[in-house]
Amino acid sequence: MAGKELDHRQGKLDLxxxxxxxxxxxxxxxxxxxxxxxxxxxxxxxxxxxxxxxRTISQQWNEDPPKPRIARIKELLESRGVHAPAPxxxxxxxxxxxxxxxxxxxxAVLEYYAxxxxxxxxxxxxNFRILAGKALQELIYSQVGYDPTGRYQDRFxxxxxxxxxxxxxxPRGYFSVFNEAHTxxxxxxxAGAEIGEKTVVDISVGQHWSRFWDENNLEEGFGxxxxxxxRYPESHPQSxxxxxxxxxxxxxxxxxxxxxxxxxxxxxxxxxxxxxxKVRDGALPPSVAELAIExxxxxxxxxx
Numbered sequence: 046m047a048g049k050e051l052d053h054r055q056g057k058l059d060l061x062x063x064x065x066x067x068x069x070x071x072x073x074x075x076x077x078x079x080x081x082x083x084x085x086x087x088x089x090x091x092x093x094x095x096x097x098x099x100r101t102i103s104q105q106w107n108e109d110p111p112k113p114r115i116a117r118i119k120e121l122l123e124s125r126g127v128h129a130p131a132p133x134x135x136x137x138x139x140x141x142x143x144x145x146x147x148x149x150x151x152x153a154v155l156e157y158y159a160x161x162x163x164x165x166x167x168x169x170x171x172n173f174r175i176l177a178g179k180a181l182q183e184l185i186y187s188q189v190g191y192d193p194t195g196r197y198q199d200r201f202x203x204x205x206x207x208x209x210x211x212x213x214x215x216p217r218g219y220f221s222v223f224n225e226a227h228t229x230x231x232x233x234x235x236a237g238a239e240i241g242e243k244t245v246v247d248i249s250v251g252q253h254w255s256r257f258w259d260e261n262n263l264e265e266g267f268g269x270x271x272x273x274x275x276r277y278p279e280s281h282p283q284s285x286x287x288x289x290x291x292x293x294x295x296x297x298x299x300x301x302x303x304x305x306x307x308x309x310x311x312x313x314x315x316x317x318x319x320x321x322x323k324v325r326d327g328a329l330p331p332s333v334a335e336l337a338i339e340x341x342x343x344x345x346x347x348x349x
Contacts, residue, residue, distance in 0.1 A: 060076050060077060060078060060080075060134055060136050060145075061076065061077050061136055061137060061138075061139070062074050062075075062076060062077075062136060062137065062138040062139070062143060062145070063075050063076060063077045063191065064189035064190060064191045065138055065143075065189060066188050066189045067087075068188050069090075070086075070087075070090050071083065071087040071090050071091055072084030072086055072087035073087055073185045073188060073189065074138075074143075074145070074185070074189055075185065075186065075189055075191040076134070076136065076145060079191075079193055080134070080145070080147050080148070081147070081148040081181070081182040081185035081186060081191075082134070082145035082146055082147050082148065082151075082185070083145075083146050083148070083151050083185070084143060084144065084145065084146070085099045085100060085103075085133065085144045085146065086099075087146075088146050088151050088154060088155075091151065091155060091168075091169070091172050091176075092154060092155055092158045092166060092168065092169045092172070093158070093166040093167070093168030093169055094158065094166065099146075099154075102114070102115065102118070102132055102154065103131070103132050103133055103144070106131060106132050107130075107131075114157065114162070117157055117161050118132075118153050118154055118157050119153075121153040121156055121157060122149065122150070122153045125149065125153075127149045127153075129147075129149075129150060132146060132150050132154075133145060133146045133147075133150070134146075134147065148181045148182045148185065151181060152173070152176065152177065152181055155169050155172060155173045155176065156173055156177075159172075159173040160173075183331075183332060186330075186332040187331070187332035187335045187336055188336070189336075190235075190236045190332070190333060190336040190337075191332065192330050192332070192333055193330070201234055203240060203242070203278065203280055203281070204230060204234065204240045206278035206280060207223070207277065207278060207281075210276045210277070210278060211223055211224075211275055211276060212224070214273065214274070214275065215273050215293035216271070216273060216293065218295065218296055219270075219271065219273070219293040219294060219295060219296060220293060220294055220296055220298075220299050220302070221273065221275070221291065221292075221293045221294075222247050222250050222251040222254060222291075222292070222294075222302075223247045223251075223275065223291070225299075225302065225303075225306075226246060226247040226250050229246060229250070229306075229311075229316070229341055230246060230247070232337065232340045232341045233246065233337045233340075233341065235340065236333055236336040236337035236339075236340045238320075238329060238333050238334070238337050242277075242280070242281040242282055242283065243323070243326075243328040244323055244328055244329060245283075246316075246319065249315070249316075249319045250306070250310060251291070251292065253309075253310055253315055254302060254305060254306075254310070255292055257305055257309065258270065258294070263298060263301065266298075267294070267295045267297045267298035267301070268295040268297065268298075269295070270292050270293065270294045270295065271292075271293060272290045272291065272292060272293075273290075273291060273292075273293045274288035274289070274290065274291075275288060275289045275290075275291040276288050276289070277289065311341060311342060312342070316338070316341060316342075317338050320334040320337060320338060321334065
């Protein structure tokens with residue numbers, strides 16, 4: 046099997062930071078070429094060391110003869126077919142310099158301190174068991190909302206097309222689920238989800254709310270709901286049957302709808318179930334779905 050060369054000094058690749066985040070004190074991100082990384086401080090936190098120990102790994106990496114620690118970490122990398130002239134990549138997030146330790150380096154350092162160091166670290170051992178294999182890369186992708194398929198570059202385009210056709214299209218005195226779903230849709234797009242013909246979250250919201258409306262006889266308290274024309278852009282196959290007949294609801298019911306959205310649709314797990322279905326269908330990467338769920342649950346439920 047041919048070895049993988051972790052040499053990012055070639056100048057041919059764009060190795061600036063594409064996405065980054067800090068989760069529980071662990072700095073992480075993804076470079077423009079898709080390399081998942083931890084910062085030096087993030088790696089130190091993961092291993093259970095002071096940041097100084099990680100800096101000395103970089104300082105001692107090319108010493109001859111190598112320190113026993115460096116020699117063993119390089120052996121672990123070699124066993125996976127990875128050759129690394131340097132342990133970190135010097136890059137920037139556009140504001141400050143960053144030492145990005147690729148996930149392969151992080152796993153080798155983590156394994157060393159979990160099992161081979163003179164004083165193995167229990168923190169390193171516990172984290173290695175969880176993050177071995179591709180798990181660290183997938184965790185970083187998930188936490189920063191990175192889509193390795195590259196399919197979601199212009200994520201706002203199709204949503205904007207629908208807004209142009211339907212913004213405030215419900216009659217005076219009524220609200221539509223589409224217009225009220227904007228906050229959820231925006232958070233999903235920010236998390237990396239493609240909102241288009243395959244992921245139309247307002248359909249899911251609308252179906253569940255309509256069922257709740259009927260089952261609880263809300264018409265008695267708020268008045269009748271009525272139909273209005275909703276249109277899909279030509280980029281959506283649904284446009285062939287334009288205009289669609291959609292429900293709109295009396296403004297008097299808007300407060301009840303928003304309470305239902307947070308308490309039942311989001312907190313009750315219906316939103317999570319919808320996204321998990323999209324993952325199974327291949328319409329959404331698992332990492333993006335996880336981040337979207339976290340973003341919507343945290344930002345919508347806790348908002349005053």
